[in-house]
Amino acid sequence: MSEPLVIIGNGMAATRLVDGLTTLAPGRYAIAVVGEEPSLAYNRVLLSSVLAREVEAKDIELKTAAWWRDRGVTLVYGRRAVEIDTRARFVRLRGGAKLGYAKLVVATGSEAVRLPLAGADLPGVVTFRDKADVNTILSRARPGARWRA
Numbered sequence: 058m059s060e061p062l063v064i065i066g067n068g069m070a071a072t073r074l075v076d077g078l079t080t081l082a083p084g085r086y087a088i089a090v091v092g093e094e095p096s097l098a099y100n101r102v103l104l105s106s107v108l109a110r111e112v113e114a115k116d117i118e119l120k121t122a123a124w125w126r127d128r129g130v131t132l133v134y135g136r137r138a139v140e141i142d143t144r145a146r147f148v149r150l151r152g153g154a155k156l157g158y159a160k161l162v163v164a165t166g167s168e169a170v171r172l173p174l175a176g177a178d179l180p181g182v183v184t185f186r187d188k189a190d191v192n193t194i195l196s197r198a199r200p201g202a203r204w205r206a
């Protein structure tokens with residue numbers, strides 16, 4: 058019987074791990090991947106190319122929905138993991154749902170650093186870390202545009 062494996066984080070590391078596990082040990086784990094971003098995992102390095110309008114956001118997805126489905130992976134994206142109970146072995150998602158696990162991997166990457174300067178948290182000061190940031194920059198930061206929160 059497959060062991061339940063939960064991976065928190067739906068980024069490049071999680072994708073590589075699922076690729077490896079399902080190639081080397083197919084069927085050994087029943088895998089669920091929880092991702093806060095509301096999209097399939099993508100190549101974050103190529104966000105610069107999306108920002109430069111050289112490629113579409115869809116083009117930088119690492120794997121297709123069919124790829125994940127064919128490997129039997131349960132994708133829970135657009136949901137943040139908010140609690141890990143290591144005693145009872147479950148992960149709680151925002152909204153209350155619980156995912157039980159036998160094995161747990163935390164692959165949550167990092168967050169963009171904000172400079173500790175006055176004004177760094179003003180609405181017009183944005184980070185460049187994910188697709189949402191790129192959308193914000195593309196939609197609001199045009200030559201001559203004025204910021205409106």
Ligand SMILES: Cc1cc2nc3c(=O)[nH]c(=O)nc-3n(C[C@H](O)[C@H](O)[C@H](O)COP(=O)(O)OP(=O)(O)OC[C@H]3O[C@@H](n4cnc5c(N)ncnc54)[C@H](O)[C@@H]3O)c2cc1C
Binds near residue numbers: 071093
């Ligand atoms: C614009 C840009 C350019 C870059 N260029 C390069 C480069 O040229 N070379 C290079 O080596 N690296 C580059 N990097 C860094 C590289 O993208 C990261 O090192 C890499 O994405 C890390 O992969 P990861 O899977 O560990 O984490 P991430 O890609 O950060 O993925 C982690 C995921 O976990 C999710 N997550 C976090 N907390 C939770 C939670 N509690 N519940 C659910 N989900 C959660 C996040 O939303 C995120 O989607 C670049 C990064 C950026 C932003």
